Amino acid sequence: MSTPVATKPIDEPATVTRDRRTARRLTGFMPLIALVALMAALTVADPDFLTQRSLTAALRTAAPLIVLAAGATLVVLCGGIDLSIAALASLSTVFLALWLPDLGGLATPAVIAVAATIGAVQGLAHVLLRLPSFIVTLGGMSILSAVALVVSGAGTVRVVDDSTVKWLDLYVAGYVPMSTAMAVLVVAVIAVILRVTPLRSWISATGYSESAARLAGTPVDLVKIGAFCVSGACAGFAAVMLVSRQFSGGPTMADNLLLPAVAAIVVGGTAITGGHGSVWRSLAGALVVTLLRVGLPIVGVPSAYEQILYGVIIVIAVALTLDRSKISIIK
Amino acid sequence: GCTEEQAGGAEAASEGACKPSDVKLVGQVRNESNPYEASWLAGGDAFAKSVGLTQERLTYAGDSTKQQEQINQILARDTECLVMNVLPNGDSDTAPIVKGADRAGAYLVTQWNKPADLKPAEYKTWVSHITYDGVESGQQIGDALIKTIGGSGGIIALQGVLDTAAAKDRFAGLQASLKKNPGVQLLDQQAANFSRAEALTVTKTLLTKHGDKVKGIWAANDDMALGALEALQQAGLTGKVAVVGIDAVPDAVRAVQNGTMAATVSSDGTWQGGIGLAIGFCVATGKLAVKDIAPDNRAFFAEQFLITKDNAADFAAPKTNPSDFECGNVFNRVAGPLK
Amino acid sequence: MQSEVVDTSRRHPRRGVSFRDAGPPAALVVIFVLFAVLSPQFRSIDNVQNIMDAAAVLAVVTCGITFVLMMGSIDLSAAGVMGASALTVSLLVANNRTDNDFGLLGIAVAIVLGCAFGCLSGLALVLLKVPSFMATLGVSAVGLGVATLMFAGVQPNVSDPMLKSWAIERFLGFSYLTWIAAACILVGWLVQRYTRLGRYAFAIGGAEEVLLLSGVRVKPYKVAVFALAGAFYGLGGVMVTSQLGAGLVQAGSGYDFSAITAAVVGGTLLTGGRGGILHSAVGVLLVMVLTNGLVQVGVSPYWQGGVEGLIVVAAVAAAVIPQRRRNQVVK
Amino acid sequence: MSETVPALEVRGLVKHYPGVKAVDGVDLVVRQHEVLGLAGENGAGKSTLLKALVGLVSPDAGEIYVRGRAVKLRSVVDAANHGIGMVFQEQSLVPNLTAAENILLGSEGGAVRRGVYRWETMRRLAQEQLDKIGSTIDPLARTDTLTFADRQMVEIAKVLRIEERSQHPPVIILDEPTSVLESKEIDTLFAQIRRLREIASVVFVSHRLDEVLDVCDRVAVLRGGRSVGEVAAAGAVPRDLHRMMIGSTGSDDHYHENAAVPVVAEQPRLSVRGLSGTSFRDVDLDVAVGEIVAIVGVHGSGREDVCRALFGAEPTTAGEIRLDGKRIDLSSTRAACAAGIGYVPAERKVEGMVGPMSVAENMTLTKQKARCAGPFVAPRKQAGLVDRWIQRLSIRTPSRDTAIQRLSGGNQQKVVLARWLVGGDIGLLLLDHPTRGLDIGARSEVYRLMRELAAGGVATVLLADSLEEAIGMADRILVMSDGRVVAEVACPSGGKPSPLDLVKEMV
Numbered sequence A: 001m002s003t004p005v006a007t008k009p010i011d012e013p014a015t016v017t018r019d020r021r022t023a024r025r026l027t028g029f030m031p032l033i034a035l036v037a038l039m040a041a042l043t044v045a046d047p048d049f050l051t052q053r054s055l056t057a058a059l060r061t062a063a064p065l066i067v068l069a070a071g072a073t074l075v076v077l078c079g080g081i082d083l084s085i086a087a088l089a090s091l092s093t094v095f096l097a098l099w100l101p102d103l104g105g106l107a108t109p110a111v112i113a114v115a116a117t118i119g120a121v122q123g124l125a126h127v128l129l130r131l132p133s134f135i136v137t138l139g140g141m142s143i144l145s146a147v148a149l150v151v152s153g154a155g156t157v158r159v160v161d162d163s164t165v166k167w168l169d170l171y172v173a174g175y176v177p178m179s180t181a182m183a184v185l186v187v188a189v190i191a192v193i194l195r196v197t198p199l200r201s202w203i204s205a206t207g208y209s210e211s212a213a214r215l216a217g218t219p220v221d222l223v224k225i226g227a228f229c230v231s232g233a234c235a236g237f238a239a240v241m242l243v244s245r246q247f248s249g250g251p252t253m254a255d256n257l258l259l260p261a262v263a264a265i266v267v268g269g270t271a272i273t274g275g276h277g278s279v280w281r282s283l284a285g286a287l288v289v290t291l292l293r294v295g296l297p298i299v300g301v302p303s304a305y306e307q308i309l310y311g312v313i314i315v316i317a318v319a320l321t322l323d324r325s326k327i328s329i330i331k
Numbered sequence B: 001g002c003t004e005e006q007a008g009g010a011e012a013a014s015e016g017a018c019k020p021s022d023v024k025l026v027g028q029v030r031n032e033s034n035p036y037e038a039s040w041l042a043g044g045d046a047f048a049k050s051v052g053l054t055q056e057r058l059t060y061a062g063d064s065t066k067q068q069e070q071i072n073q074i075l076a077r078d079t080e081c082l083v084m085n086v087l088p089n090g091d092s093d094t095a096p097i098v099k100g101a102d103r104a105g106a107y108l109v110t111q112w113n114k115p116a117d118l119k120p121a122e123y124k125t126w127v128s129h130i131t132y133d134g135v136e137s138g139q140q141i142g143d144a145l146i147k148t149i150g151g152s153g154g155i156i157a158l159q160g161v162l163d164t165a166a167a168k169d170r171f172a173g174l175q176a177s178l179k180k181n182p183g184v185q186l187l188d189q190q191a192a193n194f195s196r197a198e199a200l201t202v203t204k205t206l207l208t209k210h211g212d213k214v215k216g217i218w219a220a221n222d223d224m225a226l227g228a229l230e231a232l233q234q235a236g237l238t239g240k241v242a243v244v245g246i247d248a249v250p251d252a253v254r255a256v257q258n259g260t261m262a263a264t265v266s267s268d269g270t271w272q273g274g275i276g277l278a279i280g281f282c283v284a285t286g287k288l289a290v291k292d293i294a295p296d297n298r299a300f301f302a303e304q305f306l307i308t309k310d311n312a313a314d315f316a317a318p319k320t321n322p323s324d325f326e327c328g329n330v331f332n333r334v335a336g337p338l339k
Numbered sequence C: 001m002q003s004e005v006v007d008t009s010r011r012h013p014r015r016g017v018s019f020r021d022a023g024p025p026a027a028l029v030v031i032f033v034l035f036a037v038l039s040p041q042f043r044s045i046d047n048v049q050n051i052m053d054a055a056a057v058l059a060v061v062t063c064g065i066t067f068v069l070m071m072g073s074i075d076l077s078a079a080g081v082m083g084a085s086a087l088t089v090s091l092l093v094a095n096n097r098t099d100n101d102f103g104l105l106g107i108a109v110a111i112v113l114g115c116a117f118g119c120l121s122g123l124a125l126v127l128l129k130v131p132s133f134m135a136t137l138g139v140s141a142v143g144l145g146v147a148t149l150m151f152a153g154v155q156p157n158v159s160d161p162m163l164k165s166w167a168i169e170r171f172l173g174f175s176y177l178t179w180i181a182a183a184c185i186l187v188g189w190l191v192q193r194y195t196r197l198g199r200y201a202f203a204i205g206g207a208e209e210v211l212l213l214s215g216v217r218v219k220p221y222k223v224a225v226f227a228l229a230g231a232f233y234g235l236g237g238v239m240v241t242s243q244l245g246a247g248l249v250q251a252g253s254g255y256d257f258s259a260i261t262a263a264v265v266g267g268t269l270l271t272g273g274r275g276g277i278l279h280s281a282v283g284v285l286l287v288m289v290l291t292n293g294l295v296q297v298g299v300s301p302y303w304q305g306g307v308e309g310l311i312v313v314a315a316v317a318a319a320v321i322p323q324r325r326r327n328q329v330v331k
Numbered sequence D: 001m002s003e004t005v006p007a008l009e010v011r012g013l014v015k016h017y018p019g020v021k022a023v024d025g026v027d028l029v030v031r032q033h034e035v036l037g038l039a040g041e042n043g044a045g046k047s048t049l050l051k052a053l054v055g056l057v058s059p060d061a062g063e064i065y066v067r068g069r070a071v072k073l074r075s076v077v078d079a080a081n082h083g084i085g086m087v088f089q090e091q092s093l094v095p096n097l098t099a100a101e102n103i104l105l106g107s108e109g110g111a112v113r114r115g116v117y118r119w120e121t122m123r124r125l126a127q128e129q130l131d132k133i134g135s136t137i138d139p140l141a142r143t144d145t146l147t148f149a150d151r152q153m154v155e156i157a158k159v160l161r162i163e164e165r166s167q168h169p170p171v172i173i174l175d176e177p178t179s180v181l182e183s184k185e186i187d188t189l190f191a192q193i194r195r196l197r198e199i200a201s202v203v204f205v206s207h208r209l210d211e212v213l214d215v216c217d218r219v220a221v222l223r224g225g226r227s228v229g230e231v232a233a234a235g236a237v238p239r240d241l242h243r244m245m246i247g248s249t250g251s252d253d254h255y256h257e258n259a260a261v262p263v264v265a266e267q268p269r270l271s272v273r274g275l276s277g278t279s280f281r282d283v284d285l286d287v288a289v290g291e292i293v294a295i296v297g298v299h300g301s302g303r304e305d306v307c308r309a310l311f312g313a314e315p316t317t318a319g320e321i322r323l324d325g326k327r328i329d330l331s332s333t334r335a336a337c338a339a340g341i342g343y344v345p346a347e348r349k350v351e352g353m354v355g356p357m358s359v360a361e362n363m364t365l366t367k368q369k370a371r372c373a374g375p376f377v378a379p380r381k382q383a384g385l386v387d388r389w390i391q392r393l394s395i396r397t398p399s400r401d402t403a404i405q406r407l408s409g410g411n412q413q414k415v416v417l418a419r420w421l422v423g424g425d426i427g428l429l430l431l432d433h434p435t436r437g438l439d440i441g442a443r444s445e446v447y448r449l450m451r452e453l454a455a456g457g458v459a460t461v462l463l464a465d466s467l468e469e470a471i472g473m474a475d476r477i478l479v480m481s482d483g484r485v486v487a488e489v490a491c492p493s494g495g496k497p498s499p500l501d502l503v504k505e506m507v
């Protein structure tokens, strides 16, 4: 169609005062506020939860999720979705485990490069075949899983000599898990690159209004392929983290991280329809999701109630963090 | 500088120094929504109660990463006198659990899944690994199936989650059984992922594919066997095709009893849930010293029984009793060392 | 995450409606013929019945999801809602755990429960303004938790003869479940074509903001659509229980993504405003023919998932070729 | 009720947006059975005021009286119940519904009983509405299969449902309904407006002041959110209105013909041979350096698609395109941009701008060199450049960081145009209805800009808003019909053809 109407039918109340602006600024911090609130709640439920060791462990746990979510955030910002990240990470753990004996230290960059390539290929299929990313990556998910199953001989591939990936499982100064530091670094690098280059506005334009972006001469196709490529590379890097702590690779190792990763993105307040959001938000989102995943059972919530609470809290968290001033219609 | 361990935190107690009341018991399985694993947690609760403690029940929804996350978090707390009885999601999940527990000095018993070259004997607090011999059980029910169909004809196989040791070993057992019986033909094998629902559709499809040639169905666990039974009922073939499974869940034992299923193999969830905690508890409280545990008991196959119509009645109720968990008896059900 | 066609070629009146809609049915025919040629068992009457039986539950779930997709929303709650309804019905009809024997009433309660869960999703969307993606994911978790509570460690086995007969008895060669699915498709089609609810769902996907400008209150309709979808999932859970003869928490596992795949393969757009029940019915058949055919022709279980993914992507690609245009937006 | 009570009265209406006083204390009276024109520059506050009258904008202050009674209008339904309906500036139809459903949307009456559709009744009711305005479209056609103009007629048919809904003479508001219509359709619309005057009051907005004076009884003028007066239409001329709108006299030379530069025909910038695509065939087109070539034709002539094809946004099946003598391959919009081609699409909201992004970002989306140092964005350079163009085109915006969707239509259009100019490296500009929705002043500025660009050597292809505009601006006019170029008319300064000459060629 050709004639959507941009009119926001219900417009803001008339009082354009300072508190409105503060409120708007506050929405940027909402993911953080949600994080702190959740931590407080868990601590009340079980005072033991708020120890340095406990928090360090949670940070370490969150690292692969942060990286996965950060990469996929770019695809979401472009208005698409990448459902293949978890399967790709699983496949990458298999590759890494298989290649470590021969390639040693080169295995890590090799796996990341291969994962980036696979991501880019999906992006290419999405762009060239004009297929919804949902379908391309859903298909990609099954294909990558099948490949992982076959390549691994349907089993765990043990890593005997993990000396070249071990560094990722160390602690900086005893307190900061290296993997978490690296995850934050990945987020920071992506954020900085977006900030100082035109990429940020290209991605947003693509996400908000692809046809307008294209008619403005924005390299929409390249931007999308690039986003899928980075998403793939991040899946590869997350896989390296997993191998470094699992001492093995497995064809389904990371599969269950898909929904948590998407949840992390949305909880961070990035609009699932594209355009608005950031990788920082996804970082906070990943921490919220991790706290929910490990926190609820650890403070003693029984399994059935844990699921119910998870469902309720995650919905409330999104209700808090989503910056609705940028999106008039929520689907 | 970088360190391998995180700073701070509790020192593990020296072996055997724990007061019984200081011991913390943790049982971890996939979920509470299947009968087998629910019985595991119930067994754990029963044991904990018998020593005046409570079991912390953890479930991870079959999600490997979530299992690791929970273990990490548990180990980041006070690990003095911590005893864990863990069902690792897959082979690959065992190593990090073991290494974590070892570092933290928590007493650990694992069950079902572990890579062959990872050995409890090489660790201080990884007390034992318990499993059932999948090759044997696969073969036992294979043999029983073949006997039921009269030693010749076609069968189909429903495999478990393809990348688990249980699925692979059990299927290897079936293949061994088939080797001995050249008259029996494996018409088809499909993965139904240990799931009742998947087994139902796959079986229906295989029944139309192979028609009357199907005389028997070999399923790598009882859930799938029960799914296959439903498929047979829907195809009007109840009783005409023999079905076997593994796990001896109540419904399957009942089916064996009334003849709709040919055989299953006991793996006793209630016992598994209790025994892991019992072994750890005994070591933590000094009633058992790790160095005194026979090497063969550090990683062993537990006794399992083929259940057919003849002995099904004996298995209708769980055979676990409190005396199984006394420190002198904890290795009573050892059938042999892990191969 | 969605695919939207901004029709920039307003100057050409729509060429060949039939041509555009013909993609999925054509793909269905091609794939069917292909398998029929490759495998004599595949083309047997028995197998066709089998495919229809196997398609029944997916068809009902897809009916529900189609209305949600038509609005441009998404629904991932099927797994949880079906689990809860499966446990509910298995505990309310004659079974081995309780003394209940409510028969049809029990079935009705399970469907109403599904409806209530759907309502929850809808309310979270319109009141809390949480994107449906997340709202339904949360509701799914809640559903699974509720189901686990009801499960309480012991498998409820159904002995109700009526419920069990649904999966076993046949009428004109097809099981009752298949007929129930057919009835759902008919009802769905009537709702879509002849009721305000159906047409507004379609319109909301086309241009929600215009409805607002026209003074239509869309919120009640959105909630109603999710509730309708929930009722279909509830029925789906009942049907699975009938098939399996027992109430499983996992009764709905995998149906969420399969149903979306089926709907999209059938030509429903994830951005809404296009497609419908009949499209989805074709999509369901396509997916089921594929799953069945791959087993019939003997593709290794290791590869089945991968091959299926590949064919789904190819089928959607083939189906969109007639609509492919320069500067068409696909998300 | 007395005939002298105004149908609608607004007193001291105020609506402020962050940084903008959109409506700043407006008084307005709409008498019964009159057609009231509303004139004002882009951003003067017309649409905001009118939206307040149908409950879409909640005013910060002020009263609204309907037939003498003070009312609070909270929603479109509220307004409709008071007999006020509006056709919005942006088309607002649901594309995937039938025309009939759109016409009856929200007030289905007998066509929907207890939630169930009665298609036959619906068709009949919709047909009645369409008959009123003499539209011949099929009520059951899907709206997105209709032409733009037909859709506009559907909107008008829709708003006329108000007649059926209210017992009192309704007030019907038409916000720039003619900007996308062609002269024949405009004539039909005006006939309707005149018919409506017998039974209703009409508020009519257009930037074509002659139109306003033609159809209205009285014209109220807004400037900067305030009422600045009104004139009786009879006897007034556009200049009078214009003076009130901007507070001074505009230039007479609307099309800036004195700034036109002679074209050097030997220097072709664009040369197209035998271009064919889905909706056009064998198009030959030459545009010289500094030349403005207009293409005219009715809907369906294929001229928009030719334009898009020249920007790589529409596939071609045959033909050759040369730019400055070099053959170029326009397989994507990127390629076109790289070759120095710019394009301003007709449908600004969807294709021209990225609504939630800022004026600055929208303006610099294309031209990296203009805002970057190497691969990096240079914020100061970007800001300076953007501010310069905001000033140069007098774009009315609180700041360069304001989301473009908060600007008035005309100002949005200027930003889109500026996008191609910030780089200073454009060789060929393709303008699809560049002045759609612009006020006279803004138009005049756009024309001046076009002249300036032409003088600087930019070749321009113009799909004009009206024949007058084509004639006024072009050096040469091509006539397209049914996908082919059927005539070429020279259009030099001083020797302009008359609109009639062109119409002859078009049929």
Ligand SMILES: Nc1ncnc2c1ncn2[C@@H]1O[C@H](COP(=O)(O)OP(=O)(O)OP(=O)(O)O)[C@@H](O)[C@H]1O
Pocket: C017, C021, C192, C193, C194, C273, C274, C275, C276, D097, D098, D119, D140, D141, D142
């Ligand atoms: N005479 C009628 N009786 C009943 N319904 C009608 C009638 N005419 C139109 N409709 C409705 O109008 C809709 C639009 O018709 P059309 O065939 O153009 O689109 P569609 O088939 O629904 O959409 P798509 O082509 O995207 O699948 C139809 O789906 C139908 O619901």
Ligand SMILES: Nc1ncnc2c1ncn2[C@@H]1O[C@H](COP(=O)(O)OP(=O)(O)OP(=O)(O)O)[C@@H](O)[C@H]1O
Pocket: A008, A011, D017, D018, D020, D021, D022, D023, D040, D041, D042, D043, D044, D045, D046, D047, D048, D049, D089, D396, D406, D407, D408, D409, D410, D411, D437, D439
């Ligand atoms: N939703 C909004 N938020 C912020 N500012 C707005 C909004 N809507 C309108 N404005 C501002 O209010 C002023 C009046 O806009 P309005 O659309 O009423 O002008 P107009 O007279 O209709 O102009 P045009 O002739 O271009 O349509 C403009 O400066 C515009 O930027």
Ligand SMILES: O[C@@H]1[C@@H](O)[C@H](O)OC[C@H]1O
Pocket: B036, B112, B164, B166, B194, B221, B222, B246, B247, B267
């Ligand atoms: O049924 C059991 C299955 O759930 C688990 O994965 O492995 C052992 C099986 O017996």
Ligand SMILES: [Mg+2]
Pocket: C017, C021
């Ligand atoms: Mg159709």
Ligand SMILES: [Mg+2]
Pocket: D046, D047, D048, D089, D175, D408, D409
């Ligand atoms: Mg306006």
